[in-house]
Amino acid sequence: MEPNFASYSVGLMAIIKTEGLTYTYPVATKPAVEDVSITIEKGEFAVLTGPSGCGKTTLCRCFNGLIPHFYRGDLQGHIRVIDFDVRETPIHKLALHVGLVFQNPENQLFALSVEKDVAFGLENLGMLREEMQKRVNYALETSGISHLRLKAPHELSGGQQQRVAIAGIIAMQPEVMVLDEPTSFLDPLGAEKIFKVIRILNQSLNMTVILVEHRLDLAARYANHVIVMDRGKVILDGEPKEVLSSEKARLVGVGIPKVTRLYQRLEEDGILKASEIPLSSEEMIALLRGVLAGD
């Protein structure tokens, strides 16, 4: 059985907090992120979504200090991650606490073997060999790439590379895991497996997860916080059901799950009405069964 994610409670401690965060890339004329004020609590599974080009990736780069330290440009407002002021904290220090999986895995992998790539972060922590071996094995296994251990990352397919990048972060077990469309190259079953692993880490280690994702069909059920961006701004921020059922989400083109859209169409026509909007096919089946009972 699927665990009941809805009953999962989160601790009340802000792990990421931004206030009036505005960022402009060096040669750009308008900000990529504008006046963003959000709070992500420790242990949350937050999904960050919105149309392509809306600033999701840019915001993620602020979470681990790539912005402003690597990309430079102009950063206004405040951002604290764990207990660090991002502006004052070097990337290498933030990287110990915040793991980032890039959208394009090729940009992230560099070692000569998958195993070495996954172990790289741990080596830098100065971890004991035995513990390192254990972590690497666990990460390879849960990402389903044990058999690729000795392969060179650049010889792998896009989907396999994506798994290697994810394994690298799973091995690190950082307090905050930021994943930028981590499964875009994976087939649906592969993507689902990865989401489940992330959810397990989130629950068992109370790891905070920020997932950038268009495919809410797959991801919505794992989230307890959804943030929607559009043209650099946060336009919706709240509980998944509340956010995904809002008119605004639909207008901006958020990838609302198919069953949710089916429900919405039936509701518009006054044919179906539920107290809670369905986000998964299981919820939709239960709803329809309830209504059609006694047929």
Add this chain to the structure above:
Amino acid sequence: MIDVKRVSFTYPNGTEALREVSIRVRDGEFLAVMGQNGAGKTTLVKLFNGLLKPTSGKVLVDNVNTKDTSVAKLARSVGFVFQNPDNQLFCETVEEEISFALRNFGFDESRVKRRVTWALNLLGLNEYRKTSPFMLSGGERKRVALASVLAWDPKVVVMDEPTIGQDHRQKEKLRQFIIQLNSQGKTVVIVTHDVEFVAECAPRIVLMSSGRIVAEGSSKEILTDPETLTKASIVVPQITQVFMGLADLGFQFDVIDLLSAKKLLSERLIKK
């Protein structure tokens, strides 16, 4: 027409990507090649424009063996849009990127201009005309790559994972756009594991697993067959899942798209 005859393909490192695959893509057809990561989907379509040549067997494009001609010639009729746009883009502005191939094919400047403007408008990229492709988001870069291929108007358009990184609105545009291209007589081949996208487009499907074709048929046939789909690491579309879950209430379950689902449910719910 593209005719793949008993083709096997082994990469130089020894990976056997295709084993005795035979498939025919007819003119004006809309085909989706689906299957798990590493199934051989990308390898298969790279044979279509001669980027790869078979290790054994042969590939005929309009009766010409791809071994007897150049990629440059084949590209004029079979346009290929890569999975990762970064493998394709290299110019300093979006406009130059799209013009590049057109000039290579010997289009005159006024035609280049017209085609570029047409392609930019088509994919909603006009505001980025003078922008560097590398300043764009992943999803936008993907559209630039597509625009640059469509600009030279190939007879066959092959798109490797076109929906990756595209938001819902872009996907809907892409869907309408593919259907429009196809209805104008263009052959469209997409490689994808985006089940929900395929469910709304309803192309013919070729399902691959471990270098072989394991099933072929209409979207309705393939997407409502959980056993076959699981073999290829694909999940049943959400709409179909709902109807399968209601099968004992007398619903048919070969439903894959939103519109049909709404119609069928409305009929039943209104009676209540």
